[in-house]
Amino acid sequence: DIQLTQSPSFLSASVGDRVTISCRASQGISNYLAWYQQKPGEAPKLLIYGASTLQTGVPSRFSGSGSGTEFTLTISSLRPEDFAAYYCQQVNRYPFMYTFGQGTKLEMK
Amino acid sequence: EVQLVQSGAEVQKPGESLKISCKGSGYSFSRYWIAWVRQMPGKGLEWMGIIYPSDSDTTYSPSFQGRVTISAVKSIDTAYLQWSSLEASDTAMYYCAMAATNLNGNYYFDYWGQGTLVTVSS
Numbered sequence: 001d002i003q004l005t006q007s008p009s010f011l012s013a014s015v016g017d018r019v020t021i022s023c024r025a026s027q028g029i030s031n032y033l034a035w036y037q038q039k040p041g042e043a044p045k046l047l048i049y050g051a052s053t054l055q056t057g058v059p060s061r062f063s064g065s066g067s068g069t070e071f072t073l074t075i076s077s078l079r080p081e082d083f084a085a086y087y088c089q090q091v092n093r094y095p096f097m098y099t100f101g102q103g104t105k106l107e108m109k
Numbered sequence: 110e111v112q113l114v115q116s117g118a119e120v121q122k123p124g125e126s127l128k129i130s131c132k133g134s135g136y137s138f139s140r141y142w143i144a145w146v147r148q149m150p151g152k153g154l155e156w157m158g159i160i161y162p163s164d165s166d167t168t169y170s171p172s173f174q175g176r177v178t179i180s181a182v183k184s185i186d187t188a189y190l191q192w193s194s195l196e197a198s199d200t201a202m203y204y205c206a207m208a209a210t211n212l213n214g215n216y217y218f219d220y221w222g223q224g225t226l227v228t229v230s231s
Binding site for chain 2: 098
């Protein structure tokens, strides 16, 4: 099974900072990667799919990149509402199963 | 507007059975896969399984196979997650999510329910 490892697990930053979260796959997964944001007490929200395609309505300060085994979520200039947990996700085809990374908690410095 | 509305919070005792629900609206419910995702307190997201309401084709994560049952009734646009005998370790938030795929072969969850908190305690 393909595993996803996110780094860092915790990140402290300030409003206006540029932040980067990494997601590494244990095997190549082409661009089959999605990113989610989860605020406390809320359901996860899809940000990006296909490694770099922004979901409708997601602010352009969010971007995704990568292919194969290395992926990155970047927030170009942090806003107060961006402090949340972030998860990457991919699908194993055989056997069919979804996998999430362990998450990155972005906290205000 | 696509919506997934889940049933309310539950407090159950170990050994009891439970069935929680997820009702879809605003789209053709039977034509889109519905997944269940567990989030234990303070922890990350875990995919439990997925069902295609049109024919009830279901796939489980190996971690949850035999421990839960996923079902759907397409006539009422509702999916279910059930336990026959709860354990304290089943205490968690459970989300349903609509699975999407595109022509490029990407799989992701674009709509989520609000979550159902299940507490198992004696």
